Every structure is written in C-alpha cells, then in structure tokens.
Amino acid sequence: MAAELRTDAMAALDLVEATVGVAKPDSILVADDVTRRYGGLTAVEVDHLEVPRGVITALIGPNGAGKTTFFNLLCGFDRADTGSWSFDGQRADGAKAHVLAQRGMVRTFQLTKTLGRMTVLDNMLLAGRPQGGEHLLRALWRGSWRQQEADHVTKAYDLLARFKLDKLTDEYAAGLSGGQRKLLEMARALMTDPSLVMLDEPMAGVNPALTQSLLGHVTALRDEGMSILFVEHDMDVIMTISDWVVCMAGGRIIAEGRPADIAGNAAVIEAYLGIDHGASTTGTIS
C-alpha cells in the first residue's frame, strides 16, 4: 500500500485518550445531554460527544442502538427532547435541517434519495450553491443566474467524472443502478461544498467492488480536509477507514476510541454479541 497520508488532524488524535466523552483537540461538532424519547422508550441519551475535525469518525452499534436517531437529531431531521450541540462553533440544536445544510453539514440517506424524474446533471445542479435563480423573483431574469449556473455545470462535470458518472449526465436518476445512485448521492452532497459530510450507512446493500470504490471516495474527502461522520454496521469497513470510532448501545455511547481500541473493547463486544465474556463491562479499556 502506498504510504499512508497522515494529516495533522489524524496525528492529533493519537494523543487523545479512548474514553467516552473525551475532549478532542479540534472538534467540528460538540453535543451535550442529547436525549430523544418515544413515549417511555429513551432512544438516545448522549451525555457528551465531540466529533473531531478533518478525520473520519464512525458511529457504530448493534441494531436499535440509536445511531440513526442520534444522527437524524444532529442534522436537524428529528427533534431532540433535550440537549444542545454546536456545529463549527455555532449553535446547531433547534436549527432546521436546511439551515444546517447551508452551514456546511450535508447528509446522505441509508435508502438512497436520488431524484428519479430528474436527470443526473439536474440532481447535481440542484445542490449547487449559491444559486440566485432559486429566488422566485429572480428566476425569470435569466441573466442574473446564468453565470452561476455555468459555474455549477463545470463543477458538476468535474465531480461526476470523479465518481465515473460523467457519461450518464442526461439520464434520469431513476435509470441508474443502485450503486450508481449511491455514488450520485455522494457526488451531489459534495456540490454543496460541505465541511462535515454525514453518511447514513453508505455501504448498506452495496456489492464488495463498489464498497471499495466508496471507501476510496470517503478517504479522499478526508484528505481534502472535510470531516466525515458515518453510521455503519460493517466492522471490516469501520476498521479499514475510520480514524475514530464511537460505539452506541441502548441509546448511550458505550465506547470511543481509535479502531484498535474499539476492536478489543469488552463493552463493544458484549453489545454486539450479547454475551458476557467475563471481562469488565464498565465502559472502556484504554
């Protein structure tokens, strides 16, 4: 393998202790006391979490651990019962999803949400910002947005080429294969120039070859300086690409650390396998 590119952000994480709620040298997202209840069920109960900037953070946990719920809360797609969190130093709790997206937090969906009756290019252009032509009164005045549109088209072609979709620009998105749709969704997210990319189970239902390609794209994003938070089930995927792993179970964060810390963590193993291996089950091993 080629020499691993180690960014400063990755190196800085080496010094961080693998404890739940640990402070990071540079965090893009900081959450406190976030809870989400459904009737009597507490789906999410997170005391403190810092998502480091410039690296890939995986959010893992068994089914029903509250990963996706927590993820949806953070990006404004669900409303928390309590809690506060900040994104890039600015308050983010209570902010609407589209506002957070405008601020640079862009998400994808587990069940890919490409816009079927729109072409691949239109899918991309939709995400381009700023776009003055989206203003109702300026929409009719083509001259006011033509240049922006042209810039977005150039950018879209570049991104589509990178994701090997550039031959499909005029196809309806619904005509793409499942894998191509995953790629399109990721490419489209990048059109918004995000600082934090949130991926909800990006590898779900994807064949091994495409998984490799997606992994390559995700690491490339990090190497360009973006922060990534992704929800994932597949342990192999997590161990391969993540720089930091957060494990949830029963709505709480039970462990945090580098992949190597997590692999040997008794609480994580217990949460996944449901068996007490005789090891200490209190929190983390550092």
Add this chain to the structure above:
Amino acid sequence: MSWLSILALALQTAIGFQGASYALAAAGLNLHFGYTGLSNFGHVGFLLVGAYGMAISADQGWSIWVGFGVGIAASVVLGLLLGIPTLRLRGDYLAIVTIASAEILRLVANARPSEPLTGGSRGIGSLTSRLGFFDPSFIPEGTYGVGKSFVFTDRQLWAMLVCWGLVLVVTLLLRGLVRSPWGRVLRAIREDEDAARALGKNVVVFKLQSFVLGGAIGALAGALIVLNAGSVSPTRWIAPFTFALYTVVILGGAGTVWGPIVGAVVYWFVLDLADGVLNNLWFDVSDTSAGAIRLAIMGVGLMALMVFRPQGILGSKKEMLASGR
C-alpha cells in the same frame, strides 16, 4: 344536424372561452400537482375567491382592475392561510384541508347571512354592463367563422381572445419559472422533500410560493369566468370542477408546460362531441342522461389514457417510467 356540425360545435367549445378558462385554471393546478407534487384537491376554492372578488367589486361599482386585484389578493390570503399550517405536514393533509375549505367557501357564499355580499344562493347577476368587459372590444359587431356551425359572435370572440391571451402570458411566465433553478427545486420537492431539505432548500417556503402562485392563477381564471358570464352563482364552484381540472392536467400531461392547454382543448372537444353525438342518435337520450353519459365517456377515456399513455398527451414516457422505480 350533420356530423360535421357536431364536430364544429365541439371544436368551438374546445378552442372557445370554455377551453381557454379551463386551460388557465389548470395551469395553476399543474404548477401545484405536476411540478411541486402538491395534492391540491380544492383548486376550485381559488377560482371561487377570484370569481367573487370580481363580482363583488363590480357590484360595488368598482372597475375590473380592482376586481382582479381583490380576487387575486383574496386568493393569496387563502393560499397563505391554507398553506402555512399544512405544507409542513405530509401531503395528505393538504388534500384534506383544500377539499374541505373549497366546500366551506362555497357554502359560506351560498349561505343566507352572506346574502348582502355574495347574494347567497342566487349569486350576483346582471353585471355585464357594470363590468364593461365587452365595451372595449375592438371587434365589430357580427359573427365570425366558417359555415353555419363554426361561428363565434363578436363577444365570444373577444372573450376567447382575451382569455387565450392570458393563458399564453401565464404559460410563458410559468415556462420561464419551471425551467429556472427555482423550478428545479420544485421538481426536487416533488421527487423527494427530504433530499431537497438535506441539500439546504427551505422546502416549506418553496411549496408555499408554488401554492400561492398557482392559486392566484386559479383566481385569475375565476375572475375571467365572471367577466364572460356577467354573473356569479355558488353552484358552479363544486368539487367536481376541481376533478375536471385534474382530468385536464393529466390528459395534457402533468408537469409539462403546454399540457394544460392541450388537455383543456381535448377535454372540451371530447365532452362536447359526446354531447352532440348523444343528442343526435336514432333514439332519444334525455339531457340529464346525456350529461352523465358524457362524463362516463370522459372517465373511460381517461382510464384508457392511463393504460396506454400514462404520461398524458405531451408527457415524456421515459420520465413517466422513471417515477415507477
């Protein structure tokens, strides 16, 4: 009556004021349903406020321009009133609220306490001279057309020209809008609201803009119907009117620029042709039966369209297939 004259009469209705007013009303609904994916089942409510805005203004002795202003302003208020609470919710709620509020508006206009304003169940009549809609007609008095059947009076010609003119202006305006980035956001919302939201679009605002704009176009159509008829009556603004407009939109091709125009012309042509044929059969068909049968024929036609050309007359088959996946 000859078959040729039956065809001529049907064509007369289709390209006349009837067709034009339906095309205009359907253009608003097409923006809602075809481009934004909003299930507005009370479009007739917008037509009603436009119509009563015009009629009441004329009754007060105000000019046509005030009438348009009042009707459109009322439709904007109605759009905001219905849209703000419901457009945040799932699509079904909009359907429920719109169909109910259109009925409420009609019943309120029809009610005895509203008589001083709306004329209650009798409506407001003999407004033609007050409106003065036909006064500035540049068309000399007389009849225009070909043969004995395909003829328009000068008034009919004036009304249809004004209405088709407006249809053209509105359609070109909408064409510019739906082809702009603004229109792209509407289509994205139609396809998947959450995806649009995740890309930073304030979905509620876009839906509200589409809802209010389409409603105002509906109100414009309502006002024109009053100008042409010179009267207004509550019985006209019933839910089946909305369904007829849906038929027009789907016939022409939902989410196409020229669909409402093609749809409206075809709708009235088929409906009037059925009428003419039913009235000229070798056995007698009563008027009430004919009215029902022609709608049944339209229904069968719509079903056939759904089977053989679900994208409508102008829609793209490829795009239609895309929605199935």
